[in-house]
Amino acid sequence: MSTFLLLLIIGTFLCLYRVAMGPTPPDRAVGIDTIGVMIVGICGIFGIMTGQDFYLNVAIAWALLSFIGTLALAKYLEGRGFDE
Amino acid sequence: MNNPVAVYILISIGVVFDLVGALGLIRLPDVYNRLQAATKCVTLGTCLILVGVVVASGWNAMGIKALLAAVFVLWTSPTGSHALARGAHIAGVPLWAGSVVDKYKEDTGR
Amino acid sequence: METLKRRLLDMSIIFVLWLLLTWSLDVQSVVAGAILAVLFALVLSGLLPARVTRLFSPVRWFWALMHLISLAFWIVLANFDVLYRVLHPNLPIRPGIVRVKTTLKSDEAKAFLANSITLTPGTLTIDIIDDWLYVHWINVHENLEDTEAITRDIAGRFEVTLRRVFD
Structure with a gap:
């Protein structure tokens, strides 16, 4: 189980690379969205490792909040020009 | 944990697809292609991990919550990704230089 | 009445949803859930689309199940497609945004079609304007102007089931 956890954390860091280096703002937004979904998986693995079900509450809340955050980022991108 | 072999198989396939999604996010050339890789692979990967949680815990509080989380992810992830794609196109991010056609720009002019 | x-x-x-999330049949949590359900249903009037009562028919549920099964098949295929394209050293992609004309009428059906298209091999819906879907395709056809062939390839596989579920 902890191997899977380590691999998922590596994946999260790969996404974080895109957030840090992404040439345009939408690239960063895509990275943030992907990290949000991956953390739901990390919460599921934590749930199996510890046998506590509140990690799944965290997963559900994280999924919904990351969706709302993505929609807010998309609206923000629509509302402005692109000059960077 | 019930049925550990099935759980390990499900979770390892899920983790592999998550990693492929993250790798695609790095390798592919523009926002739209990255969104494709990230959405498809990370959605299926996370859903498989959560199905693994359902198999591991059976029908109790944890299993039901994992199932609900999987349904939420399957529903919201494509919606969020096409909101992001539309936002990126309206913000004026160009397609990759090797792209063939852009009907959306021809038709709407933005 | 409606x-x-x-x-x-x-x-x-x-x-x-409350009962599933708390997963206990205590008197306290059931009563709290009932009160919250009444409050939220009053505050969020119109949570569901207006024609949702049409979904109470077993035939529609059967076609929804068929749609889910075909969707699962295409999602798995899409993942292996991405796996091949990402791990191939030359990145075999030929992206572009194409236009697809859908024959579905209701808004819910179009929304589900857009989500299904996003999860299937190589396609990502960008916008819906009236009957036209704008789809980013990672590997575009040779003949760009043949809208019918493109529509058949991208949307045709889901319209059959979705029309029976929603229209």
Whole structure:
């Protein structure tokens, strides 16, 4: 189980690379969205490792909040020009 | 944990697809292609991990919550990704230089 | 009468969701869930689309199940497609945004079609304007102007089932 956890954390860091280096703002937004979904998986693995079900509450809340955050980022991108 | 072999198989396939999604996010050339890789692979990967949680815990509080989380992810992830794609196109991010056609720009002019 | 029915439907959906999330049949949590369901159904009037009561028919549920099965098949295929394209050293992609004309009428059907297209091999819906879907395709056809062939390739596989579920 902890191997899977380590691999998922590596994946999260790969996404974080895109957030840090992404040439345009939408690239960063895509990275943030992907990290949000991956953390739901990390919460599921934590749930199996510890046998506590509140990690799944965290997963559900994280999924919904990351969706709302993505929609807010998309609206923000629509509302402005692109000059960077 | 019930049925550990099935759980390990499900979770390892899920983790592999998550990693492929993250790798695609790095390798592919523009926002739209990255969104494709990230959405498809990370959605299926996370859903498989959560199905693994359902198999591991059976029908109790944890299993039901994992199932609900999987349904939420399957529903919201494509919606969020096409909101992001539309936002990126309206913000004026160009397609990759090797792209063939852009009907959306021809038709709407933005 | 119709609005009352829809309110009751909203209320029961919220209540069932609450029961699933708490997963206990204590008197306290059930009563709290009932009160919250009534409150939220009053505040969020119109949580569901207006024609949702049409979905109470076994035939539609059967086609929804068929749609889910075909969707699962295409999602798995899409993942292996991405796996091949990402791990191939030369990145074999030929992206572009194409236009697809859908024959589905209702808004819910179009929304589900857009989500299904996003999860299937190599396609990502960008926008819906009236009957036209704008789809980013990672590997575009040779003949760009043949809208019918493109529509058949991208949307045709889901329109059959979705039309029977929603229209």
